[in-house]
Amino acid sequence: MSTLTAPDQVPNQAPDSRTDTPGKKRSKNYRGVSPALRAESNIIRSIGVFLLWAVVAVSIAMLLWMVLQAFRDTRSILSSPWGMPESLDFSNFVRAWTVGDFATATFNSVITTAVSSFITVALAAPAAYYLSRVESRLTNGLSLYFILGLGIPAQVILIPLFVMLNKVYLTDSLIGLNLVYIAGSMPFTVFLLTAFFRSLPMEMEEAAALDGATALRTFVQITLPLAKGGILTAFVLQVVAHWNETLLALTLIQSTEKYTLPVALISFVQQQTYSGADWGGLFAGLCIVVLPMLAIYIWLGRRLTEGLTLGMGK
Amino acid sequence: MSRTTTRRSLSAAAAAERGQGGSSIDRQRRKLLVPFVGPAFIVYTLLFIIPAIGAAWISLHEWAGSGPMKFVGVKNYIRVFQDDLFMKSFGNTLLLLFVVGAAIFILAFAMTLVLRDMAGKKIVRNVIFFPHLINALVFGVLAGFIFNPGGMVNTLLKPFGVTEPPAWLAQDNIFPLIMATLVATTTGYFTTILMAGVDRIPPYYYEDCALAGANAWQRLRYVILPLTWDVFGTCAVLWTISSVKIFEIIWVFGGSSGAGIPPTQSWTTAVYTYVTAFSGQSTPAYGAATASAIISLALVSVLVVFLRRAMRRDAVEF
Structure with a gap:
């Protein structure tokens, strides 16, 4: 009414x-x-709402359960998978950290993720700025060229990359892996940041230009500070992507001391085929992979969801 | 979206007004092409585009990674299509693409409709999005624990009188389980994207529906679906691209992978490519491996072009 x-x-x-x-x-x-915006209250809807909350509860419970199991030893995990840890026992983490080589792997992952994400954004931001501000046939072509990479699955470039990097001694090297990550993230990051720069107002830049600032100075002193949010979003999205990347790391890295976390996790799983299941250690390893993502999500969650949905929304 | 287009057309109009040369700021900006776009262009071309072209080239050769390359034309393609293992992997990839994809879309859309005006929407959305940030390896390993013979599922089923539960992790059962796991872990991400689309619909459309006496179904059919059509298209493209890459979860699923290679019943083309080239168990066949990868790329390209055609036509501006 x-x-x-x-x-x-x-x-x-x-x-x-x-x-x-x-x-x-x-x-x-x-x-x-x-009335139009009010939810209809029918049975199907109530069931749906109930199911959704059930999904939420189960998801949170799974995560909690995984973290709790990491504090129990393998035998008690197997005998009662629903049990609670009796005490705060870090021995699983210690074992995963030392025996499972998660210590070096974590270090490698942190370095690789930070370096490659930073360089990705550092290279993609200026390119995206140029592509968003200059309208010509060349920039349209270049934008298309970058977007093309979004559709190429990693397994296509896997073998040629391995061959190429092998020639210049960059296989089994974190430097090589970083380079590959940077190149592989270019399409998405350029795409996302181009969309983001387009959404920024031009007036400030025009004012700066009228005041006699060069185009480079305008970019560094006006646009970059304005674009801080978008650039941070792009950076965090790359952190998530590089932290979890598995196939390329598995192919390009062979020696244990250069493993990144996913590769270390795979080798830990495979060792168990020979040495018997160590579920306690495995759960600790899973926690080391998952919890940093949880921390980032809690800290910057809105940026992540917005970045991913905005980047996709066109 | 609409703001971007108006802004772009405005700037285009402004550029036209200024004449061919553009203003001094435009001219200055143009000079930045090489320093600004150059580095990104070089890295991307060298380590992404050239390998992609290289893959097409290698797929036409018989090559073990070292030694001479023998040109064999399309023989590798014929070979993989005659290979039962590849056909199985390809079939699995198609299953992931279409069956898992359909399940995800139906569920995600249903969840979006329920979520649209429910209390606590943000909490739910935040929780169901989180799995997208977790490496799929984790789900594979966890599934191994949950479904193992003394694991959680079986202890849960015992009170219901299921004393002889199915062998969840038997080689033939693994792939359906992988599919179910993927549906469970990916739906949330697509729900979030669809939600962003549905949230953009201005509320007065719903008011109008109420005034016109439209029922829930009509509102869905004539308001929500047409206005989120382009988001659906984007999601479909996204799933096409990401489903073809699925590798990690299969690699460790169940933790039962014996010699480090998952049972062939659950292979996808990504796994096929990796194993054919790097398993170390037989002579690496780089030609066949890249041929398999190129076939997946062709599949993606065809589907993406098709989806763009099919979904683009009636994007409604609002």
Whole structure:
């Protein structure tokens, strides 16, 4: 009814209904929202809501369960998979850290992820800026050229890369792996940042140009500070991608002391075929892979989801 | 989206107004081509595009990685298509692409519809997105624990009188389990993207629906679907690209991979490529391995072009 009597209220109410904070505030808003926006309460819907919350509960429980199991020894994990750790026992982590070579692997992963993500963004940002600001047939072609890479699966470049890097002694080398990661991330990062730079207002840059700043100075002093958010998003997305990358690392790295975490995890799993299952150590290893991502997600979660959905939204 | 297009057309109009040469800032910017785009271009060309072209070249040769390359034309392609292992892997990739893809889309869309106006939307969305940030290896290893004979699923089933549960991790059962795991872990990501699309629909469309007396189905059919059509297209392209790459989860699924190679029943083309080239168990056949990779690339290209054609036509501006 409110739609008929006061149409101008609708835009005011719309944001409210979207920024639904759970609990009291929500239920207060509920009556104010027009009937069209109110959820129908039928049985299918209630089942759906129930199932969704069940999914949420199970997901959180799984994560918690995995972390808790990492504090129990293999025998008690196997005898009662639902049990709780009796004490805060870090021996699994110690064993994974020392015997499973997770220490060096973690170090390698941290270095590789940080370096390759940083250089990726450092190279992609200027390129994306140029592609977003200059309109010509050449830049359109270049944009297309970069986007092309999005569709090429990693296994296509795997073998030629191995052959090429082998020629210049960059296989089994973290430098080689970094270079490959940087090149492989170029399509997505250039694509994302081009979209982001396009969304920035041009007026500030024009003002800077009128004040006599060179194009380079405008980019460094005006655009980059404005684009901090987008660049951070691109960086974090690359951190996630490089931290988890497996196929290329598995192919290009052979010696244990250069393993990154996913490769170390695979070799740890495969050792168990010979040395018997060490579920405690394995759970500790899984925690070392997952928990840093959880930390990043809690810290910068909104950037991640927005970056991924914005990057995809066109 | 619409803002970007208007801004671009504005700047294009402005450029036209200024004439062919452009303003001084434009001219200055143009000089930055080499220093700005150069480094990215070189790295990307050298370590991505050239290897991709190299792959097409290698796939036409018989080559063991070292020694002479023998040109054999399309023989490698004929060879892999006659190879039962490849056909199995290719079939599995298609299963992932279409069956898992369909399941993910139906579930993600259903979840989006429920989530759209439910209390606690943000919490749910944040939780279901998280698996996307985890290496699929983790799910593979966990599944091995959950489904092993004394594992969680069987202890859960015992109270219900299931004393002889199926051998979950038997070689023939692994692939369906992988498919189920992938649906469970990937749906959240696509739900998040679809949600972003559905959230963009201005609320007055729903008001109009209510005034017109549209029921839930009509609202879905005539408002939500047409207005999120392009997001669906993007998601379909994304899934096509990412499903062909699936490797890690298969590599460790169940942790039962014996000699380090998963059972052939669960191979995908990515696994086929890797094993054929790097397993170290037989002479590496780089030609056949790259041929398999090129076939997956062709599959992606055809599907992406097709999807673009099929989904593009009626993108509604709002």
